[in-house]
Amino acid sequence: MEQQAREIKQLITKDMTIGDVVAKYPSVIEPLQSAGVHCVGCHVSYHETLEQGFKGHGMSDEEVDMVIAKLNTAVEESKLEQGKEFIVTSKASEKLREVLKENSKEGSGLRIEIVPGGCSGFQYGLELDDQTTDMDFIVEDKGVKIIIAKENMQFLKGAKLDYVDSLQGGGFKISNPNVKSGSGCGCGQSFEQ
Numbered sequence: 001m002e003q004q005a006r007e008i009k010q011l012i013t014k015d016m017t018i019g020d021v022v023a024k025y026p027s028v029i030e031p032l033q034s035a036g037v038h039c040v041g042c043h044v045s046y047h048e049t050l051e052q053g054f055k056g057h058g059m060s061d062e063e064v065d066m067v068i069a070k071l072n073t074a075v076e077e078s079k080l081e082q083g084k085e086f087i088v089t090s091k092a093s094e095k096l097r098e099v100l101k102e103n104s105k106e107g108s109g110l111r112i113e114i115v116p117g118g119c120s121g122f123q124y125g126l127e128l129d130d131q132t133t134d135m136d137f138i139v140e141d142k143g144v145k146i147i148i149a150k151e152n153m154q155f156l157k158g159a160k161l162d163y164v165d166s167l168q169g170g171g172f173k174i175s176n177p178n179v180k181s182g183s184g185c186g187c188g189q190s191f192e193q
Contacts, residue, residue: 017050086156093143105128
């Protein structure tokens with residue numbers, strides 16, 4: 001286990017360029033942005049090392065090391081997610097546990113449905129649910145339960161549930177590789193199958 005942890009730390013180092021890291025490990029984009037480094041797509045990122053970029057954003061040596069550790073963790077989690085039927089991010093599981101507790105539904109799960117509606121034909125329905133049947137596919141990951149009707153699983157296989165904070169507010173977001181490219185709409189809540 002300790003050897004594996006050392007290998008994880010060596011995947012991304014502070015002397016690598018931002019552009020190279022993003023190209024090789026796209027899963028680092030979110031932790032970079034949450035650390036305040038929003039230039040992942042700008043021309044500077046292809047020449048600066050991670051350390052130069054982070055220090056350019058005013059980070060101390062300790063903060064640089066913390067962000068590097070988060071990037072390596074994101075890459076490792078991304079590797080573990082490959083091939084999973086349905087993925088729940090750490091941020092989504094943390095928020096879901098919080099929501100379940102606030103609603104006194106600790107034993108419940110989050111039911112994800114595909115329902116007709118929205119401007120592109122379908123949208124996701126999310127609700128807290130403590131009832132499951134043999135017609136449900138249940139994902140238990142990171143201390144939470146996700147419930148998906150088996151008939152919808154073909155449309156959600158390999159999808160990822162995340163929790164996103166934005167200027168417009170926070171919310172659960174589903175990234176779905178099964179949605180036809182370009183079939184969504186500008187609202188980001190609707191899609192075509």
